[in-house]
Amino acid sequence: MNKVSDDISKDLKDQPKFTTDIGEKDQDHHSFDLGEQTTLKKIQHFLHGNPTIVPVIILILSVIAFGFIAGGKFFSAFNLSLIVQQVTIVGILAAAQTLIILTAGIDLSVAAMMVLASVFMGKLSVEMGVPTLPAIAVGFISGIATGAFNGLLVTRLRLPPFIVTLGTWNIFFALVIFFTGSQSIRSSDIEVNAPLLHFWGERINLGGFVFTYGAFLMIGIFVFLWFLLNKTAWGRHVYAIGDDKEAAELSGIRTDRMLVSIYAVAGLVVAIGAWVSIGRVGSVSPTSFYEGNLDSITAVVIGGTSLFGGRGTIIGSLFGALIVGVFSSGLSIAGLDVLWQRFALGCLIIVAVGIDQWIRKVSA
Amino acid sequence: MQPVLVAKKLSKKYGKVVALDSADLELYPGEVLGVIGDNGAGKSTLIKVLCGAVIPDSGEILLDGKNVTFTSPIEARKLGIETVYQNLALSPALSITDNMFLGREIRQKGFMGSFLKFLDKKAMADEARKRLSDLGLLTIQNINQLVETLSGGQRQGVAVARATSFGTKVVIMDEPTAALGVKESRRVLELIGEVRSRGIPIILISHNMPHVFEVADRIHIHRLGTRLCVIDPKKHEMSDAVAYMTGAKQPPQN
Numbered sequence: 001m002n003k004v005s006d007d008i009s010k011d012l013k014d015q016p017k018f019t020t021d022i023g024e025k026d027q028d029h030h031s032f033d034l035g036e037q038t039t040l041k042k043i044q045h046f047l048h049g050n051p052t053i054v055p056v057i058i059l060i061l062s063v064i065a066f067g068f069i070a071g072g073k074f075f076s077a078f079n080l081s082l083i084v085q086q087v088t089i090v091g092i093l094a095a096a097q098t099l100i101i102l103t104a105g106i107d108l109s110v111a112a113m114m115v116l117a118s119v120f121m122g123k124l125s126v127e128m129g130v131p132t133l134p135a136i137a138v139g140f141i142s143g144i145a146t147g148a149f150n151g152l153l154v155t156r157l158r159l160p161p162f163i164v165t166l167g168t169w170n171i172f173f174a175l176v177i178f179f180t181g182s183q184s185i186r187s188s189d190i191e192v193n194a195p196l197l198h199f200w201g202e203r204i205n206l207g208g209f210v211f212t213y214g215a216f217l218m219i220g221i222f223v224f225l226w227f228l229l230n231k232t233a234w235g236r237h238v239y240a241i242g243d244d245k246e247a248a249e250l251s252g253i254r255t256d257r258m259l260v261s262i263y264a265v266a267g268l269v270v271a272i273g274a275w276v277s278i279g280r281v282g283s284v285s286p287t288s289f290y291e292g293n294l295d296s297i298t299a300v301v302i303g304g305t306s307l308f309g310g311r312g313t314i315i316g317s318l319f320g321a322l323i324v325g326v327f328s329s330g331l332s333i334a335g336l337d338v339l340w341q342r343f344a345l346g347c348l349i350i351v352a353v354g355i356d357q358w359i360r361k362v363s364a
Numbered sequence: 365m366q367p368v369l370v371a372k373k374l375s376k377k378y379g380k381v382v383a384l385d386s387a388d389l390e391l392y393p394g395e396v397l398g399v400i401g402d403n404g405a406g407k408s409t410l411i412k413v414l415c416g417a418v419i420p421d422s423g424e425i426l427l428d429g430k431n432v433t434f435t436s437p438i439e440a441r442k443l444g445i446e447t448v449y450q451n452l453a454l455s456p457a458l459s460i461t462d463n464m465f466l467g468r469e470i471r472q473k474g475f476m477g478s479f480l481k482f483l484d485k486k487a488m489a490d491e492a493r494k495r496l497s498d499l500g501l502l503t504i505q506n507i508n509q510l511v512e513t514l515s516g517g518q519r520q521g522v523a524v525a526r527a528t529s530f531g532t533k534v535v536i537m538d539e540p541t542a543a544l545g546v547k548e549s550r551r552v553l554e555l556i557g558e559v560r561s562r563g564i565p566i567i568l569i570s571h572n573m574p575h576v577f578e579v580a581d582r583i584h585i586h587r588l589g590t591r592l593c594v595i596d597p598k599k600h601e602m603s604d605a606v607a608y609m610t611g612a613k614q615p616p617q618n
Contacts, residue, residue, distance in 0.1 A: 049510075232481045233469040236462050243455040250453035252438045252467030310457045 047359045051304045051312060054355055055319035058302070058348075062323060066330030074333050077208035084215050087325035089114075089280055089289065091218045092273035093296035094303070094317040095225055096266035101300050102229075103242040103262055104309025105161035109150060110270050111292025112172035115285075117143045117274035119176050122185040122284035125194035132196040140271045146172060147267020151260035169293065180286045187282035201279025214276040218318075221269060225314045228265075238262055242309030298345065299324055302352045306360065323348070366429055367392050368565050369414070369445070369534050374423035376409055383409040384420065385589035389567075391534060396556060396566045398580030398597070400573070402609050406589040408538075411569055415447040415536050416440030427533065438467075444533035448540060452523040456512035461485070461492045463511050464526045495525045499558050517548030521555060528559055535559060536567045541575055553579050573602045585609055 047054060066074050073079060093110045100107040117139040124135035146168070153164040190197050200214035229235035237258050240248040249255050278284055303320025305312025324345065331341045369391040376384040383406045391397050401407040412418035414425065416437040425432055427443055434440040437447060454463050465488050471477035472484045489507045496507075499521070511519060520540055527535050537556070541549040549572075556579050559566055570576050576583060577597045585592045585608050592608060593615035607613035 231483055231485075233471070233483060234481070236458065236466070236469065236483070239458055240455040240462075240466055243457045244453075247451070247453040247455055248466070250437055250447075250449060251455075251463075252441065310455070 044359060044361075047355075051359065052316045052319070054352075054359075055303045055316050055323060058352075059319050059323050059326065062326050062330065066326060066334070070330050070333040074330055078210065079329060079333070081209040081211055083322070083325040083329045085210075085212050085280070086329070087299075087321040088212065088214045088218045089273055089277050090292065090295045090299055090324065091318060091321040092221055092269060092276060093292050094299035094321050095218075095221050095314060096269040096273070097296040097300045098303070098305055098312065098314050098317045099225070099238065099262050099266045099269075100161065101242075101297070101305050101307060102238050102309060102312060103259060104245075104307075105154065105259075106165065106297065106307070107150065107161065107263075107266065108165040108293045108297075109146070109169040109172055110266070110296055111289040112169045112176065113143060113146045113267060114270045114274045114277060114292065115289055116146060116172045116176050116179075117271040118278050118284050119179050119185075119286065121197060121274060122190065122194075122278065123179060125197060126185050126189050132194040135194070136197070136275055139274055140268060143267040143269075143271025143274065144264050145267070147270065148260055148264040150267075151263030154263070155256040155259050176286045180284075182286055184286065185284040190278065190283065197275065197278045198282070199279060200276040201282070212279065214279055217272070217276060221272065222314055222318045225269070229314055234258075234261070239310050242311075244310070295324070298349055301356075302348055304352070304356065306356050307353070308360075311356075311360070365392055367426075368428060369567075370426040371410070371414060372424050372426070374410065374413055374420045374425075376406075376413065376418065376420050382406075382589050384413065384423075386423065387586070387590045389414070389584060389591065391565050391567055393565055394560060394563050395581040396560050396568055396579050398576035398583040399567060399569045399586060400571075400576055400583060400605065400609060401586030405586045405609070407569060407586040410586065411447075411536060411538060411567070414440075414567070415445060441530075444531055445536065446527035446530070446532045446534070447536040448520075448523045448527050448538065450538045450540075450542060452519055454511050454519060454523060457510060459508040459510055460496075460514075460522055461489045461507050463522060464488070464492045464495065464529065468530065491529075492525075495529050496521065498562075499525055499528070499555065515548065516544050517551050520544070520548075520552050524552075524555055524559065528562070528564055532564055534567065535564055536569070538569050539571065540568070541570065541572055549575065573605065577602055577605075585615070587611065 093114065096110055097107055120142045121135050121139035124130040124138055125132045130138075150161070150165055150168055153159060153168070154161050157164075200212060200217055202213050203210050204213070229238060237248065237253050240251065240253060241255050241258055241262075245255055277289065281288060299320035300312075300317045301307065301320070302323050303312070303316035303318070305316055327344055327348065328341050331344060332338070367390040369389070371387065371389040373386040373388065374384050375382075375386050385406075387406065387410055389397075389399075389410065399407050399411070409418060413420045416434040416439055419435055427445070432443055434443060440447075455466065458466070470484045470487050470491070472482045476482045477484065493507050511522060514522065524535075524537075524540075540552050540556070544552060553575060556566060556568065568576065568580060580597055583595050583597055583600075583605060585595065585605060587609060595605065595608070595616070604613065608615045
C-alpha cells in the first residue's frame with residue numbers, strides 16, 4: 001500500500017503545474033496551489049485524471065481473488081478464453097452504450113435493437129432467399145435507423161433519453177415478435193442457407209486459448225471507437241456535449257445533429273453486434289438477450305464512465321464487461337449459487353457509482 | 365473615425381414588456397466600452413442582440429460599416445463578434461486546447477486528416493500555447509491540463525484567449541469579474557487591457573462600478589430600454605453614473 005501511495009505522490013509531483021516559470025510580476029495572480037494534501041486527496045486527484053485505472057485495478061484484483069477462491073481451474077486457458085467469449089456480445093453493446101452515456105444519456109433499447117437487426121439478417125437470408133451479404137446490410141441499416149430514431153426523439157421532442165429508449169425498447173421488442181411470430185430461426189437452417197451469419201462464431205486455438213473471431217471483432221470495435229473518440233473532432237464533441245451541452249452549443253457545435261449522429265453510430269455498432277450474436281448463439285431467437293440492455297449499462301458503469309456524461313473512456317467499458325465476466329465465471333467455478341453472482345454484481349455497481357461520485361467531487 | 369460596431373434603433377418586445385426601445389450603441393476601434401444600467405434596464409437584451417442570442421424586432425447592426433444580420437451566436441461569431449459568456453461556455457472535463465478549438469478544430473494534413481479526420485493535436489496545442497502567452501497570460505507548461513483544474517481567473521483567461529483567437533473584430537465580455545475574488549479580478553482587468561492593446565475593441569458589461577471606471581474608455585449608460593448617455597469616466601464620478609442610471613440625476617447633454 002505504501003508503495004502505491006508513494007508512486008501516486010511521485011506522479012503528482014511530476015505533473016507539470018499550470019504555471020511554474022512565470023515572471024515575478026504575475027506570480028501572486030497565478031500560483032496554482034496544490035496545498036497540503038492528504039494521501040486520500042492525492043489518490044482522488046490521481047483517479048480523477050486517470051478514470052480507467054479503477055476498473056483495471058478491480059479487474060486485476062478480482063482475477064487474483066478468484067484465482068485463490070476457485071483455484072487453478074479458473075486460471076485454465078480454456079476458462080479464461082471462455083470468459084472473453086462470454087462477454088463478447090455484452091462488450092459490443094457496452095461499446096455502443098458508452099457513446100450514449102458519454103453524452104449524459106442512456107439507452108435502454110440497445111439489446112432490443114440488436115435482436116431486431118439480427119431478425120432482419122436471419123429472416124431475409126434464411127427464409128426469404130436474399131443473399132446473405134445484402135441481408136446483413138439490411139440489418140446494419142436497421143441498426144442505424146433505430147439508433148437515429150432514438151436520437152431524433154431525444155433531440156426533436158426534447159424527451160429524456162431514459163424515457164425515449166424505455167419506449168423504443170418496447171416498440172423494437174414488439175417489432176421483433178411481429179416479424180418472427182415468436183418463432184426462432186434454427187441454427188441448422190442458418191448453417192444450410194446462410195453460413196456467413198455464423199462467421200464470427202468460428203473459433204481459433206492459440207496455444208490452448210480458444211477465441212472466436214467475434215472476440216477479435218469486439219476488440220477491433222473498441223480500438224476503432226477509441227480512435228474516433230480521442231483523435232477526431234467528432235469524438236471531442238461527444239465529450240463536450242456530455243460535459244455541458246449549452247457550452248458546447250455556444251462553442252459552435254450543432255449539438256442536435258451531433259446527438260443524432262452519435263445515436264446512429266451506436267446503432268451501427270449494435271447491428272455489428274447482431275451479426276456476432278448470431279454466430280455466438282447459433283440461432284436467432286426473438287427472446288434472447290432480454291437482459292442485454294441492463295448488462296451493457298452495468299459494464300459501462302463499472303468501467304468508470306460517469307452516468308452524468310462527459311467523463312469516462314471507451315476502454316474502461318471493455319474492462320467493465322470483462323469484470324462482469326470474471327465475476328460470473330469465478331463465482332460459478334467456486335460453486336456459488338447464481339443468486340450470489342447477482343448479489344456480487346449489484347454490490348459492484350453501487351461501489352463503482354460511489355467511487356465515480358467521490359472522484360467527481362475533486363473539481364468542486 | 366468609423367465605428368467598428370454600430371447598433372441603430374434596436375427594439376425588442378416580450379409581449380407587452382419593452383426590453384429595448386430603439387436603442388443605439390457605437391463601439392470605436394481599440395476602445396473598451398463599458399455598458400452599465402440598472403437591473404431591468406435592458407442591457408442584457410442589448411448584449412444578447414449584439415451577440416446573436418436574441419433576434420431584434422427592428423433596427424439594424426453595422427459591422428465595419430456593413431449591414432449585418434445573424435440569427436445565432438454561431439453566425440455572429442463567424443462575422444467576428446466573439447462573446448465571453450458569464451458562465452464562460454467552457455467544457456470543464458476537456459483540456460485547455462480542446463476548449464480553445466471546440467467547434468473549429470484543426471485537422472491533420474493529407475489523408476490522415478481529410479479522410480480519417482484525425483486532429484492535428486500538436487498544431488492545436490502550439491497555437492493554444494501561443495495565444496495564451498501572446499496575451500501575456502501564462503507561460504503554460506501543460507496545455508493539456510483539464511479546464512476544471514484551473515482557478516476561476518485562469519478559466520476566464522482561457523475563454524478570453526479563445527474569444528480573441530480567430531480573426532475577431534469585437535469581443536463582448538459579460539460580467540467577467542462577477543464570480544472572481546479580488547486578485548483574480550485584477551488579473552482579468554489586466555487581461556482586458558491586454559486585449560485592447562492588441563487593437564480588439566471590447567464591450568464590457570459589468571455591475572462593478574470600480575472595475576468599469578478603471579478600464580473603460582467610455583461608458584454607455586442604459587436606462588428604460590435605451591441609451592441614456594455616454595460618459596467619459598475621467599470626467600465623471602462613480603456616484604454621478606449611479607445617479608444617471610437610476611434616474612436620480614439628469615445626464616449631461618453632449
